[in-house]
Amino acid sequence: MKLKQLLGYSGFTVCLLAAPLALGAGASGEAIGFTCAGCHGTDGESQGSVPSLKGEDAETLKEMLMDYKTDKDEGTVMNRIAKGYSDEEIAAVAEYFSQLK
Amino acid sequence: MSISRREFIRLLGAAGLGAGTGLFGMAPAMAGKNGGQVVIIGGGFGGATAAKYIRKLDPTISVTLVEANKTYATCPGSNWVLGGMRTMGDITFSYDKLVSQHGVKIVNDLVTGIDAAAKTVSLKGGDKLSYDRLVVSPGIDFRWDMVEGYDATVAETIPHAWKAGPQTELLLKQLKDMKDGGTVAIAAPPNPFRCPPGPYERASMIANYLKQSKPKSKVVILDPKSKFSKQGLFEGGWKELYGYGTDKAMIEWIGQDKGGDWKRIDAKNMSVHSEFVDLKADVINAIPPQKAAAIAASAGLTDDSGWCPVDGKTFESKLHPGIHVIGDASIADPLPKSGYAANSEAKVCAFAVVSMLKGVDVPTPTWVNTCYSLVGPRYGISVAMVYELTADGKIGKVEGSGGVSGPDTSRRKEASYAESWYDNIVYDTFA
Numbered sequence: 001m002k003l004k005q006l007l008g009y010s011g012f013t014v015c016l017l018a019a020p021l022a023l024g025a026g027a028s029g030e031a032i033g034f035t036c037a038g039c040h041g042t043d044g045e046s047q048g049s050v051p052s053l054k055g056e057d058a059e060t061l062k063e064m065l066m067d068y069k070t071d072k073d074e075g076t077v078m079n080r081i082a083k084g085y086s087d088e089e090i091a092a093v094a095e096y097f098s099q100l101k
Numbered sequence: 102m103s104i105s106r107r108e109f110i111r112l113l114g115a116a117g118l119g120a121g122t123g124l125f126g127m128a129p130a131m132a133g134k135n136g137g138q139v140v141i142i143g144g145g146f147g148g149a150t151a152a153k154y155i156r157k158l159d160p161t162i163s164v165t166l167v168e169a170n171k172t173y174a175t176c177p178g179s180n181w182v183l184g185g186m187r188t189m190g191d192i193t194f195s196y197d198k199l200v201s202q203h204g205v206k207i208v209n210d211l212v213t214g215i216d217a218a219a220k221t222v223s224l225k226g227g228d229k230l231s232y233d234r235l236v237v238s239p240g241i242d243f244r245w246d247m248v249e250g251y252d253a254t255v256a257e258t259i260p261h262a263w264k265a266g267p268q269t270e271l272l273l274k275q276l277k278d279m280k281d282g283g284t285v286a287i288a289a290p291p292n293p294f295r296c297p298p299g300p301y302e303r304a305s306m307i308a309n310y311l312k313q314s315k316p317k318s319k320v321v322i323l324d325p326k327s328k329f330s331k332q333g334l335f336e337g338g339w340k341e342l343y344g345y346g347t348d349k350a351m352i353e354w355i356g357q358d359k360g361g362d363w364k365r366i367d368a369k370n371m372s373v374h375s376e377f378v379d380l381k382a383d384v385i386n387a388i389p390p391q392k393a394a395a396i397a398a399s400a401g402l403t404d405d406s407g408w409c410p411v412d413g414k415t416f417e418s419k420l421h422p423g424i425h426v427i428g429d430a431s432i433a434d435p436l437p438k439s440g441y442a443a444n445s446e447a448k449v450c451a452f453a454v455v456s457m458l459k460g461v462d463v464p465t466p467t468w469v470n471t472c473y474s475l476v477g478p479r480y481g482i483s484v485a486m487v488y489e490l491t492a493d494g495k496i497g498k499v500e501g502s503g504g505v506s507g508p509d510t511s512r513r514k515e516a517s518y519a520e521s522w523y524d525n526i527v528y529d530t531f532a
Contacts, residue, residue, distance in 0.1 A: 026467070026489075027464070027466065027467035027489075031448070031449075031466065034445075035445050035487075036469070038441050038469070038471060038525060039526070041528060047524040048520060048521025050521040050522065050525065076483065076510050076515050076518060077485050077515075080486075080502060081469065081471070081485050081487060083487075083503075084501075084503065085502075
């Protein structure tokens with residue numbers, strides 16, 4: 001839990017330091033979060049009808065993404081995208097967006 | 102943890118630059134002493150995103166973006182201009198925000214040479230820029246030699262419109278001037294090329310315009326390929342909106358097996374020719390075969406394919422260390438040559454550049470491509486995929502992820518998301 005919080009809070013620098021600890025793990029919440037920006041806006045702040053992610057509750061985001069991943073919820077493109085990530089990566093990106101102010 | 106990450110970066114930035122944004126012209130040089138000097142060639146989706154995100158990750162790095170033009174007209178959205186849904190002004194952006202918000206230095210000049218050994222970039226204006234790491238994102242050029250009767254001069258009357266700007270405006274004008282009952286020929290390119298769904302979205306958008314303004318007219322696509330991106334979705338939409346497959350069809354697709362492999366343009370006669378098909382048209386949009394832009398070849402960054410081989414994790418050139426190549430010019434398949442992919446590659450490259458300048462490990466990369474196409478104003482379709490670095494160091498699709506819109510996916514919602522996608526990707530790239 002502590003490591004996850006640390007990763008979430010301090011972003012890139014700490015991710016690099018923590019990288020050896022997380023050997024074999026997936027991409028960081030920040031790296032995944034960057035790939036979302038094309039549709040959800042820089043730092044998850046959307047300019048259009050696609051929802052913003054910035055500052056959303058981490059647990060809620062995680063649950064939404066898991067629901068898309070398992071097809072419990074039917075979106076348009078998100079079911080296809082959520083299936084690209086491990087549960088850990090989903091938790092990490094949810095934590096990343098929840099920390100953005 | 103009383104300050105947010107953004108505030109932290111802003112404070113870092115302020116400390117590093119020692120001044121507000123008013124002094125941006127000076128700031129990068131001062132900051133460069135700390136974090137290093139990065140030069141980026143090309144201000145499209147790859148280059149502009151790389152500039153912004155390198156500064157976002159480490160404001161002590163000096164970033165200079167070299168771009169020949171003062172504004173950039175995006176290829177995404179340019180088909181919507183042809184369909185009457187957006188104006189050229191809507192899809193044209195300046196680099197002002199990269200300067201004022203992110204402290205990127207813009208140099209409006211043309212690169213004439215890259216010296217990989219001396220780590221310098223020569224400009225047409227006479228200046229020479231030194232770099233610690235170089236990012237090259239030059240886009241595409243055309244293989245005129247592969248089409249008989251077509252070159253840059255002929256393209257002034259028969260547009261390719263595959264680089265947005267005056268070429269888009271020319272095609273738009275020709276469509277507007279065309280009589281009702283006319284034929285628009287789209288000569289599609291062979292793989293690999295920029296924006297795989299592009300020619301088919303273009304056919305859709307032109308048909309949308311014709312349906313409203315010149316309903317007796319039609320679009321005929323000559324295609325050297327036997328299949329194309331999102332084909333089932335496009336054909337489904339064409340059936341619904343443009344009578345595809347009927348005797349009133351406003352779009353006709355002639356694939357490779359029906360003689361779509363066009364090889365010659367007759368500008369005087371206004372016709373396109375393959376071995377089996379001679380198509381006379383009132384407007385011709387010929388999109389030739391493609392390769393990495395000329396500067397990539399002259400700098401020795403291309404291989405025999407005409408594209409640039411790169412390391413999957415860092416996008417560093419396999420031919421010249423210290424130089425990264427991103428966007429359409431790079432060989433990054435299975436990532437497509439799309440604006441979204443270029444934006445995603447730029448962020449992976451930004452992590453790599455920042456890490457390599459610091460001398461620390463490059464973090465695990467991750468990519469997404471999401472491409473929307475409009476078949477009609479309220480009819481959108483999409484393709485998406487998540488990519489990862491495979492065990493052998495190559496880029497691979499994440500198994501089980503991605504794919505195209507389902508039969509029941511709301512076309513209306515995806516049309517709305519397509520427009521939102523556009524607004525966000527251009528903001529993420531240029532602002």
